Amino acid sequence: MSAHTQIMATVAPSARFDPDLGVIMPPSNGMPRSVFGRPVAPLAKWRRRYAACLVVLDFVAAVAASRTVVALFQDADAGFWDQRVLGDTVSAFVLVANIGVPLLWLVILAGAGAYDRRALGRGTEELNRVVRANIAMAAAVSFLALGFKKDVSRATVAAIIVGLLVYTVFVRIVARVALRRIRRVNQRASQKVLLVGRLADALAVHEVVTRNAGAGLRPVAIHLPQYPRSGERVNAPVPVYVGWDLVPLVQQLRADTIAVCGPASLESYELRKLAWQLEGTGIDLVVVPQVTDVTGPRIHVRPIEGLPLLNVEEPTISGLSLLAKSLIDRIAALFGLIVLSPVLVGIALAIKFTDPGPVMFRQSRIGHQGKAFKVWKFRTMYTDAEQRLEALRAHNESDGLLFKMRNDPRVTPIGRHLRALSLDELPQLINVLMGQMSLVGPRPLPTEDDDYRGDVRRRLLVRPGITGLWQISGRSDLTWEDAVRLDLHYVDNWSLVYDLGILWHTVRVVLDRRGAY
Template sequence: MLVDGGAGQTELRPALPGRVAESAAPLGTALPGRSLHTRRQARWSRRYRAVLITADALIGVVAGIVMLVVRPGEDLPGSPYAWLCAALPLVWPLALGFSGAYSPEFYGTGSEEFRKVARGGLLLLAGVSVISYGAQLDIARSFVVFTVPSITLITLFVRFFARKWLARARRHGRCVKRVVAVGRDAAVADLVRRLQVDRYAGMEVVAACVTTPGAAARVESIGVPIDGDLDDVVDVVQRRNADAVAVTSASETAALYLRKLSWQLEGSGIELLVSPGLIEIAGPRLHIRPFVGLPLLSIEEPTFSGWKRVLKGALDRFGAALAIVLVAPVLAALAVAVKLSGPGPVLYRQERVGASGRIYTMFKFRSMVDGADAKLSDLLAQNEGNGLLFKMRKDPRVTRVGRWLRRFSLDELPQLFNVLGGSMSLVGPRPPLPHEVERYDTSIRRRLLVKPGLTGLWQISGRSDLSWEESVRLDLRYVENWSLALDLLILWKTASAVLRSRGAY
């Protein structure tokens, strides 16, 4: 059961509006004519899993050979160390399998697959340590401090490149699930738009069943045909050869409808996906828990303090200090280029709003002519953005050097000093201007619960190409679901987003 969560997938189960179907197929009755298509969809998943297992086994082979080369002679033949080297191509995939790293629901989206690979490494390490200690075996310390971390890291790289291939295939319409969306017109349209943007999720809406088919202009306007109402779902699934049914959320509940729909789909191999309407809350904060025999969706509070925040702050400052040292020659060269581009200061200083509404001065390399802020009022009529942001693809105030700096986000590098000083974080929401914050409503003000970031979900998702609503949604998703793993994933993807220079102007 999948629901978009920013950087992740989660399992969600809420309620559906509308009429309850009066008739349902007998319990356990599968849809006719489904076996061939279900097998065809399963084949690509099985092949993908087979490729991952083969790659992991090869990693084990190479690691075993390296271990034997490092400690030859006295451990051969028949020593526990030699047996471990020989068994590694089998043991490593088994450890990953037990940790859930081959689960199809995590293919291509979210960070859970990477977490499960890391858990596989911990499981292998724990298993070997327990066996070695219990049986008094002589296992080299190099296996603990070098081999397991190395094969875990290499496997993470393999998963990353496998995801790149899968995302590319899904952009071309392969390795996707055909989905029938069910619910109200507005909710279905919102679901379709999100899946069209996040094509890497591998879900394609091929038809919709809505509560009022005669008034579903929003869905039809984005190219999805209306094939009936809530009573027609099973027929539409069969006619459209769909693989999943996605039920959107609403304020009204219809548990009986969902129950009967699940019975009708039972045995067909078709997934029933249900959105809870908690778009920005996902990942480990959501759990299904039984209370007095009744399954309820439990939502944990987001973490805005504690040791994780302390660790994040320490990593921010250490990372910023290290980056400043490494890119010092680049900073110096860029400063000279900006100085030669025209009159005005090298650094542009601007007041921004940080965590808890505190005002701080943000640094950037100047990319516009001196006094550009005073000329903004003359360009407001040409604003290409919406919401609270001013956007203009060919802003006449931008210098030639500034346009190049913006293309690769090099003008943002001085913000490393903001991170070092503690007013910003390496990863976080987009730093807002004071006049923007004055117009925030209660929900958008949640962006101020954490420090703004040098990069974030907005940076890796399109930058200036994003609408105001989309940028807010991404920032809120980050605030609600922050984790160190998500930060590392965003930092990794930032390099690719900057090199592509998509949405940079």
Template sequence: MGITVEEPSHDIREHIRTVEPEQKTVGSLPAPSPMSAGTAGQDRSWGRSLKNRLVLTDTVVVAASLFLAQLLRFGVTDQELQLAGAAQTYAMVSVVLGLMWLVALMITQSRALPVLGVGNDEYRRVINATIGTFGAFAIAAMLLKYDVARGYLAIALPVGLGLLLLSRHAWRLWLGRQRSKGNYTDRAIIVGSVSDVTFVGDKIFKSPQTGYRLLGAAIRGTEESQVTLSTGHSIPVISSPESVVQAVKDHNFDTVIVAGTAQNGQRYLKELSWELEGTNTSLVVASKLVDVAGPRIHWRPVEGLPLMNVEMPQYDGAKFTWKRSLDVVASAFGLIVLSPVMLAIAIAIKLDNPGPVFFRQERVGIQGSRFHMMKFRSMVVDAEARLKELAEQNEGNGTLFKMKRDPRVTRVGAFIRKYSLDEVPQLWNVLIGDMSLVGPRPPLEREVAVYEQHTHRRLLVRPGITGLWQVSGRSDLSWEESVRLDLYYVENWSLAGDLTIIMRTIKAVVAKDGAY
């Protein structure tokens, strides 16, 4: 039996747009399919199959990256180096390093079923395993006086890590599509009051990529035969909380989800976990602790009492130094690579409509500082002056002005806005330190003037070219949703989370999701 803590209230997963299953009503409980359940619990057949595929993919990626590093550094000849007076080839070095790498991916549980498909834990564990492997190898080489070429390691580390993250992301996209069809999922029963079941059930049905199929509910003191959710789905009430274990056995459930605070709280959970022993069924507790992501939660046992330690958000230190380093390297690289595209866009803007190529607008940055954000001009030159006459046609969220067919947008402007190409010059803002690649949306001064007190926390970090708001609907979001997403990012950001957002941004831009 595995016990995990879920955070359904304000988790990143609740903001991902997904395709809901066509069947709105759960109805009678279907029999388990080979892809949705084997034996109940974490060792079911689809889980083993998925893990085996990941092992194979990881092995191919690790081998390919080490071979490429050796080829680029030494060419087709296999160089030798000395270890304790004996000659060793780099082929042998690659084998040892590759085995260490694969073992580290296993030890960090980067293929554990609860982290596959959602959240940032999978990426974080891959990153930790990779950096830990190369760190341990470097220390061992130094102690053994093993003079390994730095260029070999300098190529293998970034190439291997990048390919691993890309392969895991590709598998995640595939798994998400399968789960949206009802495959590769856990048959779940949800326990709690009607209100708690409704709240948690809505979140799960909105995010089928989490891998839970809610096929039944265990509710005390209700005469209703089903619970109807705001998503239009309904869950049949098949048990009471006291007899949920029997329901698990009768219907072969893989997971029991306890929503909210059960009656008799801690005692009920303890007894439920005892009764589920031997069934290989997972017990998941939906936490009421809002806006706190998993990496900030740590458990500390004190005399048999598990204490939950919630880390305070950090806004400086080594982690931010790494974030800034990533910003500088990536923005400089992006400006160089995209310079031909930027030149073509600049020429098109000049030919399409008279006026400057760039649009500079004052925005509010970190700690309330002011800076001028750069964009390619996508509107006529007097766009700001014409804003008042269009105010009544605002299709945005009230605070932000948006129109799907804004008459101020030029022909070239419509194209570059559709694919977010107008935002490419913001890489310069990132390079000079005004912005970051990922962060809250850069606000206007008039927006900051009407902030509520807690909303000012958006200014604790640099604003970003992209962020949770960008990958969750952009212009289609309400003001409250935008603020909530930005505050969630400020409180819970991580490098692995930033990489995830960047990958999701590419997908959102290609899909033109919420852009106008």
């Protein structure tokens, strides 16, 4: 029994699989079905359990923050947390420090949407809401101190606010790592998505959301808005339906999300009617815009006379933010070179003693605005690597400007270990310190400027980086087309917060040794 017929049997006994078209047809009665006549789909249970765990972890984090501040300021002469300010009522002090502050913190977190199901485990949005709650907590503590006429120590208030932020962000990151691991290992705790749209649009979205199982989106089926043309065969990695009412279909599939893919998927009135039908069902409705590679603050919805307009702003790759990025890069590079100097010396000695030849390898690369520069790397290949390149051209596993070979015989034994952990890239901190590179950005490629044609030249609008979207999304396992698409996405949506997120993910990718050869 095929996958199509297996799922068809679980969806509706009267449904019919058309082997010629490769789609599952609706029941033959043709009667309109209404969401109000069917049981309401409950909210995904994993979300409830995950939110409950976050409440417990946030409470523990708040208690830990309070106890840390008490330990730091227990000898202060004045302050809200000093037991002497509260007189002999030690129990009142314990109640405020261990119960009052944590409960107030939970209330403010909930008010800031930190437990909203749409933000749980998703990118930086969850952490942004925690930061907003922390600012609100500072205002609340100050307001309560003023209202109760308490002489609150500024240092104590600052310490508790910073402590709440640090501890809460830490437990949230730990929770997110655990959630992503569960998703990758057994595909649990993920949103089951019904993709609605033309086959090409739905398959494009399917490819993107399944690239990283940790993101928590798992397509379970595709619904086509129109019947295939005569003689056209539909092939897809998930079952394909056509002619169904969406709400009953998504409920019977036990999915919890409908994703409308592409501009021609549903008419405006159909989309509005679908949103009405989903009210109270616990099913999410998401619309994938046509501008799929534009995200974040560049997109604004501005209604004009009741008509919602999606306004796409120009990318910001200049100004104070870019100056701040440059300063952070150089300071971090200097600090990294000083702290990692023992590691750098150890790697250099290992290369020198295991293979004769220079320790460093310098190669001409194309950087910002098409300017050539010499990139620094630890040598990971034998000294005659360039001479042996032509003989290996037929074994190239890359479809772009780079030569890539999974078991390249030119790589030394120590070089394989350095590449697996990306330690050969550490000398590029010198390039960052000199302003030729950045910590985060598109990778500099060993090619002539004339090879950058068309859209690829857009990579040169920013400084190349030691790490970037390419590296955290698959590294050498990606096709050239995917690598270029990710680099252009970074250029179009760059921000300092985006850079911090990429740096954080780089650590995980390097430790996993994914796509490094």
